[in-house]
Amino acid sequence: MTTMGFVLYDYWRSSAAYRVRIALNLKGLSYASRPVHLVRDGGEQHSADYQAINPSQLVPSLLDGERVVTQSLAIMEYLDETHPEPALLPADARGRARVRALAMTVSSDAHPIGNLRVLQYLQSTFNADELQRADWSRHWIAVSFTALETMLANNAATGRYCHGDVPGMADACLVPQFYNALRWKLSLEPYPTLQRIYDECSALEAFRRAAPEAQPDAPAAAPA
Amino acid sequence: MTTMGFVLYDYWRSSAAYRVRIALNLKGLSYASRPVHLVRDGGEQHSADYQAINPSQLVPSLLDGERVVTQSLAIMEYLDETHPEPALLPADARGRARVRALAMTVSSDAHPIGNLRVLQYLQSTFNADELQRADWSRHWIAVSFTALETMLANNAATGRYCHGDVPGMADACLVPQFYNALRWKLSLEPYPTLQRIYDECSALEAFRRAAPEAQPDAPAAAPA
Numbered sequence: 418m419t420t421m422g423f424v425l426y427d428y429w430r431s432s433a434a435y436r437v438r439i440a441l442n443l444k445g446l447s448y449a450s451r452p453v454h455l456v457r458d459g460g461e462q463h464s465a466d467y468q469a470i471n472p473s474q475l476v477p478s479l480l481d482g483e484r485v486v487t488q489s490l491a492i493m494e495y496l497d498e499t500h501p502e503p504a505l506l507p508a509d510a511r512g513r514a515r516v517r518a519l520a521m522t523v524s525s526d527a528h529p530i531g532n533l534r535v536l537q538y539l540q541s542t543f544n545a546d547e548l549q550r551a552d553w554s555r556h557w558i559a560v561s562f563t564a565l566e567t568m569l570a571n572n573a574a575t576g577r578y579c580h581g582d583v584p585g586m587a588d589a590c591l592v593p594q595f596y597n598a599l600r601w602k603l604s605l606e607p608y609p610t611l612q613r614i615y616d617e618c619s620a621l622e623a624f625r626r627a628a629p630e631a632q633p634d635a636p637a638a639a640p641a
Numbered sequence: 642m643t644t645m646g647f648v649l650y651d652y653w654r655s656s657a658a659y660r661v662r663i664a665l666n667l668k669g670l671s672y673a674s675r676p677v678h679l680v681r682d683g684g685e686q687h688s689a690d691y692q693a694i695n696p697s698q699l700v701p702s703l704l705d706g707e708r709v710v711t712q713s714l715a716i717m718e719y720l721d722e723t724h725p726e727p728a729l730l731p732a733d734a735r736g737r738a739r740v741r742a743l744a745m746t747v748s749s750d751a752h753p754i755g756n757l758r759v760l761q762y763l764q765s766t767f768n769a770d771e772l773q774r775a776d777w778s779r780h781w782i783a784v785s786f787t788a789l790e791t792m793l794a795n796n797a798a799t800g801r802y803c804h805g806d807v808p809g810m811a812d813a814c815l816v817p818q819f820y821n822a823l824r825w826k827l828s829l830e831p832y833p834t835l836q837r838i839y840d841e842c843s844a845l846e847a848f849r850r851a852a853p854e855a856q857p858d859a860p861a862a863a864p865a
Contacts, residue, residue, distance in 0.1 A: 472791035473746055484735060488749065491741035498734040510722040511708060517715035521748075522697055525712065529753045538780070543767040556762070567696035 432593035438627035527561035656817035676858035751785035
């Protein structure tokens, strides 16, 4: 722990960064935002300066004083270990496994496949046009949302939020992916439980302040 | 904890399942292997019976008695919490964050994009032929390996293995991805540290017994 505070290398529309913003807000931890523009000038995440912080050339990266932590889920686990209250994970091993599995169904099964660099590569390699890239994104979100809806609906462990009545790591992953689904105009009717939890979370200040449009680097009028 | 033992829904060539086999072996936990054939008959992971266990229709799934745990990294965390020794993660928050970030650089940044279902979808949507699918796989492995090599080389925390001199969660992710890289014939010269750690791990019984070709469902003569 340090008195120097947190610095978050961030991008308003990155859903991995959005997760960490939610987590920091839920814990009441203040941080300085350092935007990394993922598109301008070929992507500032590829600069030598940023690569020295994060060799994966992805956001987010969290500085805790001098210490660099990368990977959004590793950052959330780190925050939970160093600032335990309020917890992002439940106390019991079974509950922790459930929350991590829900979180990873977003962070491993959906998000990486629809990430910016994959869409850019689809365009350069297969000449995928805008419509095809949108179809691709929707397809993989739908695959993971179908799984998540089953995992969450009619499960006694699901409460007001993904796990019980306290928002945590699974919610911090679900909400940014739901934002992506809205952005890509995925039909959300098949996912009433996800919609309900998204609405519950959206009523919370910690989630609202983390929203893309509320970030300092968001354009004044965000593109559709 | 239970006396009923572990059952692993497994597939010999799944690198996510391979990670969990390594983890179970490192901890000296015996398990019954229940192979799920990912290709035959359109993929047994899509059967109603398997979907009832794992709505994501992916392997692995671990049964701990009656309890189902999914997502390979969530399974490893669960094993570390319920069977702490030997540990897959270091004791300090900083080290744990580093190991998780290394593990997720494989499990989130590389593996999902080259996964079977993505290759199948590339084929059906963009008519990607075998060569293009191989290029695609190599590309994303190279992207993550470049990051991993930087994260591991010349870092004081790297030892005989990814983190110190005890094999753990990061190694359990690296080795199966390295196996994939060999399978796709990625040139490995740029990654001497990954190669060295792969070789170190390959000398260990826990890793050797987890190898795809050592599994009960591996074909007698594995296809190239």
